[in-house]
Amino acid sequence: MSTRTASLPSGGTAPTLARKILRDDVYDALLEMLMTQRLAPGQSLSIDGLARELGVSQTPIREALVQLEHTGLVIRAALKGYTVTAPLTAAQMAELIDAREVIELAAVERAVGRSGLSERLESAHAEHQAVIARYGLDRQPSADAVQGQLLEYFRADWAFHETIIRGCGNRFIDQMASILGANVHRMRQSMDRGLTDSADALREHAEILAAFQVGNRARAVGAMARHLQGVSQRAQAEAPPGH
Amino acid sequence: MSTRTASLPSGGTAPTLARKILRDDVYDALLEMLMTQRLAPGQSLSIDGLARELGVSQTPIREALVQLEHTGLVIRAALKGYTVTAPLTAAQMAELIDAREVIELAAVERAVGRSGLSERLESAHAEHQAVIARYGLDRQPSADAVQGQLLEYFRADWAFHETIIRGCGNRFIDQMASILGANVHRMRQSMDRGLTDSADALREHAEILAAFQVGNRARAVGAMARHLQGVSQRAQAEAPPGH
DNA sequence: TGATCAAAGATCCTATGGGATTTTACGGTA
DNA sequence: TACCGTAAAATCCCATAGGATCTTTGATCA
Numbered sequence: 001m002s003t004r005t006a007s008l009p010s011g012g013t014a015p016t017l018a019r020k021i022l023r024d025d026v027y028d029a030l031l032e033m034l035m036t037q038r039l040a041p042g043q044s045l046s047i048d049g050l051a052r053e054l055g056v057s058q059t060p061i062r063e064a065l066v067q068l069e070h071t072g073l074v075i076r077a078a079l080k081g082y083t084v085t086a087p088l089t090a091a092q093m094a095e096l097i098d099a100r101e102v103i104e105l106a107a108v109e110r111a112v113g114r115s116g117l118s119e120r121l122e123s124a125h126a127e128h129q130a131v132i133a134r135y136g137l138d139r140q141p142s143a144d145a146v147q148g149q150l151l152e153y154f155r156a157d158w159a160f161h162e163t164i165i166r167g168c169g170n171r172f173i174d175q176m177a178s179i180l181g182a183n184v185h186r187m188r189q190s191m192d193r194g195l196t197d198s199a200d201a202l203r204e205h206a207e208i209l210a211a212f213q214v215g216n217r218a219r220a221v222g223a224m225a226r227h228l229q230g231v232s233q234r235a236q237a238e239a240p241p242g243h
Numbered sequence: 244m245s246t247r248t249a250s251l252p253s254g255g256t257a258p259t260l261a262r263k264i265l266r267d268d269v270y271d272a273l274l275e276m277l278m279t280q281r282l283a284p285g286q287s288l289s290i291d292g293l294a295r296e297l298g299v300s301q302t303p304i305r306e307a308l309v310q311l312e313h314t315g316l317v318i319r320a321a322l323k324g325y326t327v328t329a330p331l332t333a334a335q336m337a338e339l340i341d342a343r344e345v346i347e348l349a350a351v352e353r354a355v356g357r358s359g360l361s362e363r364l365e366s367a368h369a370e371h372q373a374v375i376a377r378y379g380l381d382r383q384p385s386a387d388a389v390q391g392q393l394l395e396y397f398r399a400d401w402a403f404h405e406t407i408i409r410g411c412g413n414r415f416i417d418q419m420a421s422i423l424g425a426n427v428h429r430m431r432q433s434m435d436r437g438l439t440d441s442a443d444a445l446r447e448h449a450e451i452l453a454a455f456q457v458g459n460r461a462r463a464v465g466a467m468a469r470h471l472q473g474v475s476q477r478a479q480a481e482a483p484p485g486h
Numbered sequence: 487t488g489a490t491c492a493a494a495g496a497t498c499c500t501a502t503g504g505g506a507t508t509t510t511a512c513g514g515t516a
Numbered sequence: 517t518a519c520c521g522t523a524a525a526a527t528c529c530c531a532t533a534g535g536a537t538c539t540t541t542g543a544t545c546a
Contacts, residue, residue, distance in 0.1 A: 020321065021321050021322065021497090021498065021499090022498075022499070023498085023499095024321075046526095046527075046528090047527085047528075047529095048527075048528090056499080056500085057499060057500045057501070058500090058501095059302070059305070059498080059499060059500075060498085060499070062302070062305070062306055062529095063305055063306065063309045066306045066309040066310055067309055067312075067313075069310075070310075070313055072418070078263065078264050078267075078528095078529095079264065079506080079507055079508070079527090079528060079529075080507090080508070080509095080527085080528075081527070081528060092414070095412075095413045095414060095415055095416075096415055098353075098413055098415075098416075099413055099415035099416050099419065102345065102346070102349040102416065103345070103419070106345040110341075169338075170338045170341055170342055171335070171338060172338055172339055172341075172342035172422070172423065172426070173338075173341075173342050173345065175315070175422055176342065176346070176419035176420075176422055176423075177419075179415070179418055179419055179422075180415065180419075183415070264528090264529065264530090265529075265530070266529085266530095289496080289497090290496095290497080290498090291496080291497090299530080299531085300529095300530055300531045300532075301530095301531085301532095302529075302530055302531075303529085303530070305498095321497095321498095322496090322497060322498075322537080322538055322539070323496085323497075323538090323539070324496075324497060324498095
């Protein structure tokens with residue numbers, strides 16, 4: 001999700017210090033603003049305006065926008081600037097689920113049994129669980145903070161999936177899947193019934209995790225397939241086929 | 244491969260005029276220099292140097308490099324600049340073939356039977372054939388122009404694959420596969436036995452095309468699988484497992 | 487040899503400005 | 517009113533210059 005340094009062959013934590021330059025901070029800031037809908041779909045993004053708002057020059061803004069463009073969150077029209085991409089249509093959501101099945105099932109198939117992955121997956125799942133538990137009993141917060149919570153749900157949820165993807169041992173599959181993350185969240189915020197979905201997802205994740213822990217590849221693939229089917233059904237339940 | 248304007252839902256030719264800005268030209272120029280090895284692997288890319296060499300300012304160079312970064316052809320180290328990515332190792336080549344199988348077999352499965360695709364595929368195949376025939380009888384040209392020919396072979400070859408990928412009806416699969424193109428060429432130029440491979444590939448493409456023309460999905464998937472197996476075997480024949 | 491430190495070089499960013507294009511506002515005509 | 521052409525404002529895109537910060541190089545010293 002966030003900017004990564006060039007992924008190392010041996011997938012441990014990067015030994016290089018996280019040298020960050022301003023462009024990466026701008027990228028993260030813009031990503032956050034897009035994820036929380038502070039920059040709403042359809043809105044046009046003035047380079048000069050963003051530069052003033054974030055207190056930086058135009059150069060890092062330009063580079064961050066180029067980088068954002070290939071996530072699909074913004075689109076560029078020559079000589080007209082950048083605009084925030086419109087929400088996903090129902091057809092696009094179906095395509096996204098389909099693409100996730102292609103990539104994530106392949107990732108699961110390659111990831112089961114790789115050393116250390118089961119443990120990382122377990123900790124990602126625990127973190128996911130903790131995030132949901134933390135806000136589970138909250139009364140309705142400010143409408144502004146809802147987007148922030150939704151983003152936190154999403155990050156913990158996607159971290160589980162990303163753990164599998166990045167642990168599959170194929171850097172090209174990993175690289176390709178990095179395109180999906182932002183779109184998955186876009187889809188999620190189109191139908192914000194945050195907590196109920198999270199509970200369902202958590203249950204389905206648990207089954208995936210269990211299959212990984214016993215090293216049962218076929219069962220893991222099946223559990224992931226059922227999970228993505230669940231995501232698809234919950235999406236359809238929200239958006240009637242007419243729209 | 245090249246820069247596309249935002250792909251329209253109905254996949255016709257874009258009605259918008261091809262407004263190009265300098266950044267896109269710089270991107271194409273750098274891509275060409277990378278593909279033809281005029282910028283060799285390991286070489287460090289000075290933004291200031293490239294700006295002087297291409298006769299433009301630093302701004303479009305920066306944006307083009309950010310865009311190139313996500314193709315995998317160049318990598319960026321914070322505060323140290325960009326460098327041309329090292330050639331693919333044997334392990335990375337195996338991963339690339341594996342990733343291609345995941346994406347391209349899924350694309351074929353979804354593409355067979357879609358209207359108009361069979362015709363576009365046939366014309367792409369004819370073009371591929373024409374390119375090979377054109378240079379088939381050439382005597383050895385200048386060592387400089389060999390890379391140009393190889394690039395032309397590659398473009399015609401990949402155009403066949405891209406026709407299937409872009410015709411599969413899933414824009415996310417399409418978007419993900421766009422990452423692979425440049426890497427496929429990198430792999431190809433690591434083992435430059437250009438023409439013999441092209442002849443084999445052409446034969447295998449013909450079988451894929453035939454399956455598309457009769458609308459036989461299973462046969463098309465099988466033909467693509469055999470083709471990718473062939474690519475893999477030819478790669479292994481060139482690079483012994485020791486290296 | 488190995489370590490310390492200063493100078494050179496590069497990267498990254500800022501700031502400013504202008505050419506080119508799009509957008510908007512405005513006035514004229516049917 | 518609706519449509520069309522023109523002028524002004526806004527914006528994008530790029531050029532240029534320069535400074536802050538980091539990396540690299542190379543020389544000095546123990």
